[in-house]
Amino acid sequence: MTAPLCTIRFPGTAYLPIQVPPHQPLAEVLTVRNSPILFGCRTGLCGTCLVRAAGDMGPPDEDEQEMLAVLAPDCPTARLACQIDLTGDIAIEEWADP
Numbered sequence: 001m002t003a004p005l006c007t008i009r010f011p012g013t014a015y016l017p018i019q020v021p022p023h024q025p026l027a028e029v030l031t032v033r034n035s036p037i038l039f040g041c042r043t044g045l046c047g048t049c050l051v052r053a054a055g056d057m058g059p060p061d062e063d064e065q066e067m068l069a070v071l072a073p074d075c076p077t078a079r080l081a082c083q084i085d086l087t088g089d090i091a092i093e094e095w096a097d098p
């Protein structure tokens, strides 16, 4: 039996949704597929992949929470795309300061 695919959408852009199996590393998936999200270190340290994300994904771990507290305090939808554990459909927007 095949696991259901997760859909990644990019609201507000012309980028087409991407479908991938759950728990795929987004840094790899979004680099090889056409997406507006850029990556640097891919290990949660540089902040290049800071985005606003909503949908079905695992919560940020302690290290990601520490980075988000510095990069995007008081923004509950901020995530580091390279650290997202995809569990279902999500929407990702490029980071823009409010």
Ligand code: FES
Residues within 6 Å of the ligand: 038, 039, 040, 041, 042, 043, 044, 045, 046, 047, 048, 049, 050, 080, 081, 082, 083
């Ligand atoms: S690519 Fe560096 S924090 Fe995600």
